[in-house]
Every structure is written in structure tokens, then in C-alpha cells.
Amino acid sequence: MSSQPVAGFRFSATAANIRKDGRIDLALAVADEDATAVGVFTRNIVRAAPVEIAAERLRSGRARAVLVNSGCANACTGEPGRQAALTTTAAVARELGIAPQLVIPASTGVIGQVLPAERVVEAGPALIGGLTADGYDRFSQAICTTDRWPKLARRELPSGGTLLGIAKGAGMIHPDLGPPHATMLAFLFTDAAVERARFSAALMDACERTFNACTVDGDTSTNDCVIAFSSHRAPSPTDEALAAALIGVCGDLARSMVADGEGTNHVAEIRVRGLRSASDARIVSRTVATSLLVKTALFGKDANWGRLLAAAGRAGVPFDPSVATIAIGGVPIVENGLALGKEAELRAAEVLAQPSYTIEIGLGSGAGEFSYLTSDLGHSYVDVNAGYRS
Amino acid sequence: MSSQPVAGFRFSATAANIRKDGRIDLALAVADEDATAVGVFTRNIVRAAPVEIAAERLRSGRARAVLVNSGCANACTGEPGRQAALTTTAAVARELGIAPQLVIPASTGVIGQVLPAERVVEAGPALIGGLTADGYDRFSQAICTTDRWPKLARRELPSGGTLLGIAKGAGMIHPDLGPPHATMLAFLFTDAAVERARFSAALMDACERTFNACTVDGDTSTNDCVIAFSSHRAPSPTDEALAAALIGVCGDLARSMVADGEGTNHVAEIRVRGLRSASDARIVSRTVATSLLVKTALFGKDANWGRLLAAAGRAGVPFDPSVATIAIGGVPIVENGLALGKEAELRAAEVLAQPSYTIEIGLGSGAGEFSYLTSDLGHSYVDVNAGYRS
Numbered sequence: 028m029s030s031q032p033v034a035g036f037r038f039s040a041t042a043a044n045i046r047k048d049g050r051i052d053l054a055l056a057v058a059d060e061d062a063t064a065v066g067v068f069t070r071n072i073v074r075a076a077p078v079e080i081a082a083e084r085l086r087s088g089r090a091r092a093v094l095v096n097s098g099c100a101n102a103c104t105g106e107p108g109r110q111a112a113l114t115t116t117a118a119v120a121r122e123l124g125i126a127p128q129l130v131i132p133a134s135t136g137v138i139g140q141v142l143p144a145e146r147v148v149e150a151g152p153a154l155i156g157g158l159t160a161d162g163y164d165r166f167s168q169a170i171c172t173t174d175r176w177p178k179l180a181r182r183e184l185p186s187g188g189t190l191l192g193i194a195k196g197a198g199m200i201h202p203d204l205g206p207p208h209a210t211m212l213a214f215l216f217t218d219a220a221v222e223r224a225r226f227s228a229a230l231m232d233a234c235e236r237t238f239n240a241c242t243v244d245g246d247t248s249t250n251d252c253v254i255a256f257s258s259h260r261a262p263s264p265t266d267e268a269l270a271a272a273l274i275g276v277c278g279d280l281a282r283s284m285v286a287d288g289e290g291t292n293h294v295a296e297i298r299v300r301g302l303r304s305a306s307d308a309r310i311v312s313r314t315v316a317t318s319l320l321v322k323t324a325l326f327g328k329d330a331n332w333g334r335l336l337a338a339a340g341r342a343g344v345p346f347d348p349s350v351a352t353i354a355i356g357g358v359p360i361v362e363n364g365l366a367l368g369k370e371a372e373l374r375a376a377e378v379l380a381q382p383s384y385t386i387e388i389g390l391g392s393g394a395g396e397f398s399y400l401t402s403d404l405g406h407s408y409v410d411v412n413a414g415y416r417s
Numbered sequence: 418m419s420s421q422p423v424a425g426f427r428f429s430a431t432a433a434n435i436r437k438d439g440r441i442d443l444a445l446a447v448a449d450e451d452a453t454a455v456g457v458f459t460r461n462i463v464r465a466a467p468v469e470i471a472a473e474r475l476r477s478g479r480a481r482a483v484l485v486n487s488g489c490a491n492a493c494t495g496e497p498g499r500q501a502a503l504t505t506t507a508a509v510a511r512e513l514g515i516a517p518q519l520v521i522p523a524s525t526g527v528i529g530q531v532l533p534a535e536r537v538v539e540a541g542p543a544l545i546g547g548l549t550a551d552g553y554d555r556f557s558q559a560i561c562t563t564d565r566w567p568k569l570a571r572r573e574l575p576s577g578g579t580l581l582g583i584a585k586g587a588g589m590i591h592p593d594l595g596p597p598h599a600t601m602l603a604f605l606f607t608d609a610a611v612e613r614a615r616f617s618a619a620l621m622d623a624c625e626r627t628f629n630a631c632t633v634d635g636d637t638s639t640n641d642c643v644i645a646f647s648s649h650r651a652p653s654p655t656d657e658a659l660a661a662a663l664i665g666v667c668g669d670l671a672r673s674m675v676a677d678g679e680g681t682n683h684v685a686e687i688r689v690r691g692l693r694s695a696s697d698a699r700i701v702s703r704t705v706a707t708s709l710l711v712k713t714a715l716f717g718k719d720a721n722w723g724r725l726l727a728a729a730g731r732a733g734v735p736f737d738p739s740v741a742t743i744a745i746g747g748v749p750i751v752e753n754g755l756a757l758g759k760e761a762e763l764r765a766a767e768v769l770a771q772p773s774y775t776i777e778i779g780l781g782s783g784a785g786e787f788s789y790l791t792s793d794l795g796h797s798y799v800d801v802n803a804g805y806r807s
Contacts (some may be wrong), residue, residue, distance in 0.1 A: 072735065073729065103723055103755065104755070106799070139756050232482065249727050319709070323802035329804070336463050337589070340639060346462065365494070404709075
């Protein structure tokens with residue numbers, strides 16, 4: 028990936044001792060001037076304090092900075108949590124010489140602990156002193172929690188300029204992002220000039236096809252958010268080019284999150300076709316993608332098409348099972364609702380040993396289709412989540 | 418449990434070599450005369466051949482026998498599967514000297530394999546020769562698959578007579594039973610006289626509060642069915658007594674299935690209160706009960722209330738998080754949406770070490786409440802399901 032900076036933005040990260048392990052855990056991105064800023068937030072009705080404040084502040088369509096910590100979600104923390112988010116963003120705003128309303132907070136980590144505001148405030152000067160145009164790598168590392176790797180994606184716009192995306196997320200991944208409300212976090216930075224209304228609509232559309240179409244464990248977080256900034260330092264892209272860049276970057280980040288899903292070894296794209304509508308296909312692909320029996324079969328590299336069909340059948344969407352087809356990585360294993368035999372399944376099982384593959388499920392002759400990204404689920408997922416807080 | 422027979426019914430089981438391990442795998446229950454018979458079946462639209470045939474035959478409201486095999490679900494097997502179910506029930510009917518339409522088939526096991534009809538037919542004479550009034554214990558053993566123990570429950574009716582229930586189920590447990598369509602299997606036998614319409618309505622109502630309110634892995638089977646028989650050898654119970662007996666027996670069987678859930682160590686009753694309606698409370702309790710992060714926390718004996726609230730919040734039902742309360746086994750850990758502290762959580766964690774407990778989630782002052790049974794999810798679940806077919 029190219030490592031050019033995005034004109035108009037600087038990045039920094041430091042260790043503020045929010046995490047117990049001493050890793051960098053506080054990140055800051057600052058625009059040189061007020062940027063156009065839009066966001067989508069979790070539709071979970073239990074929303075963290077930073078999510079509430081970010082949503083309020085982004086109503087203006089403008090922002091200057093985003094302050095992100097890992098190690099503490101600052102969710103279910105009531106008024107003390109809200110005060111901590113206000114205090115920390117105010118301190119950073121003061122150091123930057125800007126209004127507090129221009130600093131957007133975001134948090135990720137354990138639910139139910141109040142953000143230790145004094146540690147963030149103390150780390151402020153070091154954080155701001157470290158701002159550089161190529162600091163996004165450290166930014167991407169500081170926001171990780173159970174992630175095994177940081178997540179960055181980039182697209183160049185044909186009209187000039189760049190779209191850079193930074194995300195974190197490995198567990199509690201089943202984003203349900205919507206306006207006006209988003210623990211995956213994703214931050215997008217572009218120097219291309221995009222006015223607010225167009226940016227907001229294009230971002231929501233891209234989220235619907237990427238973050239909102241991926242799952243690790245089916246659990247939607249209290250802290251999910253995607254926030255996008257434009258510095259207007261490069262020409263304005265066409266709608267098509269903007270959409271392609273947003274879908275490209277968000278799609279790369281979503282796939283990286285699922286690949287890095289807690290305990291994950293494989294990424295499976297569940298592509299459902301032939302239903303009456305894309306929304307029907309979305310429901311079926313999501314039901315298959317979140318099925319525990321499907322996910323454990325993928326962990327076992329077992330071409331268990333019975334579980335795939337059984338999951339499709341319980342989605343509540345009508346189809347004729349006798350015309351169903353299933354192919355794994357292009358290897359047909361079911362036609363007309365019936366198994367094609369052991370040899371086909373053995374060839375499909377070879378595909379299931381690969382790190383990523385597509386499972387195509389045909390359920391009729393309708394035009395409705397949708398793809399959902401999911402992961403296998405095995406022992407490591409249990410290890411990570413049975414002892415996460417201890 | 419009392420071991421008296423149920424007047425008018427005999428039971429048998431044998432090894433028909435459907436399973437590879439040589440265990441008994443074929444069970445038969447026969448009424449001395451035509452019995453009133455009603456059933457509820459899976460709402461999964463991918464339904465096994467025996468489910469289709471059972472639903473057709475029970476339209477008459479009468480049956481004489483139920484023939485059940487483990488080791489093969491006979492699901493997704495098309496016309497050959499249907500023929501196998503027809504052939505085997507016809508052979509048993511012939512031996513019994515009754516019409517084939519009076520024999521109800523049921524199957525459980527791997528999806529996608531056709532029932533080996535010739536082995537069932539060969540085992541017929543031994544099966545029928547073994548019928549005895551106290552054969553229900555062997556019947557209950559023969560229908561097990563990944564079950565660790567057989568499941569029986571019984572209630573005596575105040576007006577006289579008995580209701581005996583026999584069930585199997587440990588995985589792919591998230592029943593969604595409805596008229597006219599249910600791999601949990603449950604068979605209920607009563608000598609109390611209950612006419613068809615009343616039996617059917619009371620059975621559906623009991624299922625809604627028991628089997629349809631329990632989950633192991635969120636996956637609804639292609640083969641679930643509950644079939645109830647009355648031999649009319651004892652007096653007719655009141656509606657209240659019938660409902661109490663059905664809910665009692667089905668509730669015991671549902672709890673036993675969850676306790677025996679694949680890899681399960683704990684049974685948790687998720688009781689949600691204070692919402693506008695029972696159906697809202699049902700949606701929230703089901704969302705919490707099926708949350709992977711909740712289930713892995715229960716495996717870890719971690720009083721992780723943040724995951725409980727986050728799951729409730731994504732259910733799509735409105736509530737005010739700032740009034741939320743949570744108690745585990747009577748130990749309050751959250752009030753007014755905020756944690757009560759480490760000491761409370763440590764006491765709650767002691768409750769979580771017990772084999773069964775209740776988690777109460779209060780979400781307001783409404784009258785709507787509902788209880789859902791769920792299990793913890795740990796390494797054994799992964800072991801059972803990553804290698805089930807191999």
C-alpha cells in the first residue's frame with residue numbers, strides 16, 4: 028500500500044496507560060483546518076457516552092479532530108462517562124486552540140468502566156507534539172484491542188487525491204450502522220473535496236454494503252462508529268468515483284476485520300442468489316453467516332451443506348428447497364436440493380482449507396442477491412471471550 | 418420419577434444398524450387402539466421427508482403408532498427420502514395389521530442421507546415383538562443422538578391418568594414450532610381423554626412457552642416435531658389441568674435438552690421484565706439468550722453485565738438504558754443502568770458456577786415479561802460440531 032500522506036491531515040498516538048499492558052492506546056487525527064465531517068453510528072439503543080457526543084457534534088457537519096482510545100469503551104457509564112468524554116476532548120481542544128465541539132471522541136474496550144480522563148489529559152501534550160502527516164500507522168495500532176493486526180485501506184481517486192481508511196475490530200462484530208446513530212471503529216480521511224450531504228449519503232450506502240454486511244459473532248456493539256473527514260485539498264470526485272473509493276476502502280477494512288475476527292482462520296463470503304429481492308437475499312445470507320453450526324463446520328473444514336440449507340430455511344424468507352444449489356469456491360455440491368456426492372464434498376473441503384473462499388447458495392430464479400462476510404468459529408474464539416475481562 | 422405405564426400404549430426399541438456405533442437406533446410406540454393424535458412441526462421451510470409425511474397423516478387427528486430413528490435425519494433427500502419414509506412405515510403397519518396412514522414417522526441425525534429403508538424393514542419384527550408397557554425407557558434411549566442422557570418427564574392429572582413425555586435434543590436446538598408445521602423430537606402420551614381440537618390448541622400453547630423459548634445454538638432444525646397421543650383410557654381433565662400438565666412436561670423436557678446442550682455446563686434462564694408487551698420481552702430475552710458473547714461469558718463464569726445490556730440493546734425493542742437493572746441468581750449487579758461494583762460481580766460470579774441460575778433483566782415499568790432458557794457455550798460445543806459428520 029502506498030504510504031503517501033493525505034493532504035490536510037496529521038496523525039499521532041501515544042501510551043496513556045488506559046490499557047494495562049503498556050501498549051499505545053490513545054490516538055489523535057487533526058485536520059489543518061475545519062474539515063467536512065460525517066458519521067454513522069451503532070443502532071444499538073445502548074450507546075456509549077462518546078457515541079452520543081460524537082453524534083451531537085457531527086450534526087454541524089464540521090470537525091477538526093478525532094480523539095480515540097482503546098482499553099475502555101466508556102459505555103454504560105452514565106453521567107461520569109459523559110463528563111470524562113467532555114473533559115478529555117476539551118483538554119485536547121484547548122491545546123489545539125480550537126472549540127471543543129470540533130473534537131470528536133471515540134472509545135473501544137471493556138464496557139462499564141469510566142474513561143480515566145486524567146490519564147488522557149496528561150497524555151495530551153505528547154499526543155499533539157507527535158502529530159505528523161505519516162502518523163496514521165501508529166494511529167491504526169493504538170486503536171486495536173483484541174485485533175491481531177492494524178487495519179488500513181486506501182484508494183486513489185481518478186480526479187486526484189486519496190481516500191485513507193483506518194479501522195479496528197475483531198470481536199463484538201456485527202455492525203448495524205445507521206443515520207443518525209455506530210466496537211468496530213473506522214475513520215476515513217480524504218483530501219478530495221466532498222460536500223457534506225453527498226459525503227453522508229455515499230458513506231451510508233458504502234456501510235450498508237460493507238460493514239453492515241459482515242459478522243464475526245453476531246453481537247452489535249454499543250460503540251461502533253464510522254467517521255469520515257474531507258479536507259477539500261484535492262478536486263471533487265464524481266459520485267461514481269466517490270462511491271467506488273468508499274466501497275473499496277470500507278470493503279477492504281470489513282474483510283480485514285472478519286479475517287482478524289477473534290479466533291478466526293477463514294473468511295467466507297456467503298453469496299445468496301435467486302430470491303425475489305436483495306433484502307430477502309440479505310436476510311438469508313445474514314442468517315447463514317451467523318449460524319453457529321455453519322461457523323463451527325467451517326472451522327472443521329466440513330462441507331456440511333445440510334447446515335447451510337437448514338440455516339437458509341429458518342430465515343423466514345420463502346423459497347423452494349427443491350431447486351436449491353450450493354457451490355463452495357466454485358465446486359458444486361448441491362443441485363436441485365440434493366447432494367452431488369462424496370467426491371464433490373471432498374473437493375469442496377479442499378477449498379475450505381484456504382484462508383478465504385466464497386459459498387454460493389442459489390435459491391431460485393429471482394434477481395435478488397446479497398453477499399455477507401463471515402468467519403469460522405473455533406476454540407480460540409471461546410478462549411478470547413470466556414476470559415476477556417480477567 | 419414414577420415408572421407406571423400409560424394405559425393404552427406400548428413401547429419398544431432395537432438396533433437397526435442405522436447408526437455406525439451399534440447402539441439402539443429405532444424406536445416404536447403403539448397404541449392399543451386408534452389414538453387421538455396432534456402434532457406441531459418445525460417452521461423451517463426446509464423440512465425433512467418424515468416431517469412432511471407426519472404432518473399429512475396427522476391431518477386426520479388419529480394415529481396408532483410412531484416410528485422414530487436416530488442416526489439419519491432423512492432431510493434434503495428428495496423423492497428417495499420420501500419413499501424410504503413411506504416404505505418403512507408401511508412395513509411396520511403391515512406387521513401391526515393397520516393402515517399405513519396410522520403410522521407417524523420421525524427421524525433425527527445427519528442431514529442429506531437417505532434413511533436405509535431395508536435395515537428398518539428387517540428390524541420391524543424384532544421391534545414389534547419387543548413392545549411392552551414399560552418400554553419407554555428404551556424408546557427414550559434409542560432416539561438420542563449427541564444427547565448425554567435420555568429425556569423423560571411425567572405429570573399425573575388430577576382427574577386421573579398420566580401425561581408422559583419423551584424427548585431428544587442437544588444440538589441444532591432453537592425450536593420454532595408452529596401449526597401446521599418442528600431436531601428436537603418430543604412425544605407425549607396420555608391416557609386422559611382429550612379431544613383433538615383442545616389437545617392441539619393446548620399443545621401449541623405449551624410449546625410456545627417451553628420448546629419455543631429455549632435455545633442451545635440458535636439453529637432451528639429441519640426435523641423438529643412434537644407429537645401428542647391420547648388413548649382416552651382415563652377421565653377428561655379440565656383445561657387448566659391439561660395446560661398445567663403439558664407445560665410441566667414440556668418445560669421439564671426443554672430444560673433437560675438445554676442442560677444436555679452440546680458442550681453445555683450451565684442452564685441460564687434469561688428473564689426479561691418491564692417492557693410494553695410479552696412479545697417485546699420475548700424478542701429481547703431471545704436476543705440475549707442467543708448472544709455468543711453472553712454464552713461465552715457464561716462459560717467463563719464472568720458476570721459480564723455489559724454484554725447482557727449490549728445484547729438487549731441490539732434487539733430492536735425500545736427501552737431506556739438508564740433505568741436498566743440486572744440481577745444474577747438474585748444478586749443485583751446493575752441498577753439505573755450502572756454497575757454496582759466489583760463486590761457484587763464477585764458474588765454473582767459465584768452464582769455462575771452453579772449448574773443452573775436465573776438472570777433477571779429489568780428494562781422499565783411495563784407489564785411485559787418473558788423467560789428464555791439458554792446454555793453456556795465453550796470448547797466442547799466446538800469439538801462436537803467441528804467434527805460431527807466425520
